[in-house]
Amino acid sequence: MENRPRGLDDARIFALLKDLWGIYEGSLIFDLPTPVRVPSGEGAGGSDAACGVVSSIELRGLESYDDFNAHVVVRVGDEARMEYVFKATMLHTRQRLELQTEVMTLLNAAGLPCPAVVPSVHGRHIERADGLTTDGTAAADECNGKKHRPTLVRLLTYLPGKVLPLQHHRSRTMLINLGRLAGRVSAALEGYEHPASEWDWEWNIATLIATCRPRVRYEQQAHRRELATLILDEFERVVCPRLSSLRQSVAHTDLNDTNLLWAGDECCGVLDFGDVIHTATCFEVGICAGYHCIAQPDPWEAALTIIQSYDEGYPLTDDEIEVLPLVVQARILMSALNSIYYQTLEPDNEYLSHTHEPGWRTLEQLGARLEIRARGQEVAVDELKRRLKASRGGLTYIGLVLRLAGTTE
DSSP states (O other): OOOOOTTOOHHHHHHHHHHHHHHHTTHHHHTOSSOEEEEGGGOOTTOHHHHTTOOEEEEEEEOOSSSEEEEEEEEETTTEEEEEEEEEESSSOHHHHHHHHHHHHHHHHTTOOOOOBOOOTTSOSOEESSOSOSSOOOSOEEETTEEEOOOEEEEEEOOOOBOOOTTSOOOHHHHHHHHHHHHHHHHHHTTOOOGGGOOOOTTOGGGHHHHHGGGGGGOOOHHHHHHHHHHHHHHHHHTGGGGGGSOEEEEOOOOOGGGEEEETTEEEEEOOOTTOEEEETTHHHHHHHHHHTTTOSSHHHHHHHHHHHHHHHSOOOHHHHHHHHHHHHHHHHHHHHHHHHHHHHOTTOGGGGTTHHHHHHHHHHHHHHTTHHHHTTHHHHHHHHHHHHHHTTSEEEETTEEEETTOOO
């Protein structure tokens, strides 16, 4: 438990870390994988009140896809210890970061375990660390005749918990909790709108065909290229025509192994809101099921359990049930293909490759288990329908109406 001394508050810590980012130019110290201790006197401007009581700051770089993240431990003598996560980005606009803040706030209000954003001494949730201007946009600026992209920084509360690797066995209780978590996220974000959520990028499953077809060629094994093409063809046939009829909402879209914290079988933290986007609502649970069925003894049973528990709290529509088996496979395929593609650009980056081999093994298991080559998605959809019908106690969900199976209107 934190023992906070008088005169030291979160806003002053934010100011001190912002100073340190400028002094060390960010990645020189904040992106180190092992802890580094920084004397408190290193930070000066705007944070002298904090510097007077902080004895040391311990920084440890955290793995990240595109931002700089650091776990921060602030110590005051032997009596106090406070923990945060410091985040810096040159890729996101201020509007996108404001979207992330609002989503975290909504999920926290719904009782979900999410970080909270710490305001600065100026009362802002986002600060610009380079000191050039204060508009905080991500457009390039002119600085001494050179283009400069602003660095936007934030400070979040720290959540304790354990990140479980893909290979960790997910118990049935964990899988049920994952589905319930995804359903609570969808329920909390239902009806929420933000203009910055209307963006697109290569990890949006709606763009699967455009993103992944050109990347199939990077996979060296012919039978995997064949399976990838089959899944893409099925996605184009089954999912693409239904995209406009699927429910749409703002979604987290990345409830994967690295973005969830665990305490035993309970999920105690939802992290990384950088992928928040307005998309098909059911993609939330499809993505979650896709990642957490990887490397499990029976991947399809794991995915079914997650989808079933989601449906129990946030019922799926008929169209969503038809597309979800392919969404599960699509997310694994997208991760595997993006992984091998980015390995060609950054061969030493292990973080980019951690889903490649286990992802392909899972896709091969699913392909055999569901007879995809011979029967497409027929087996998967039939099994999902039977599972959901049984869990609903003989109830069938049609549009916005629940009715007894076998009855007529």
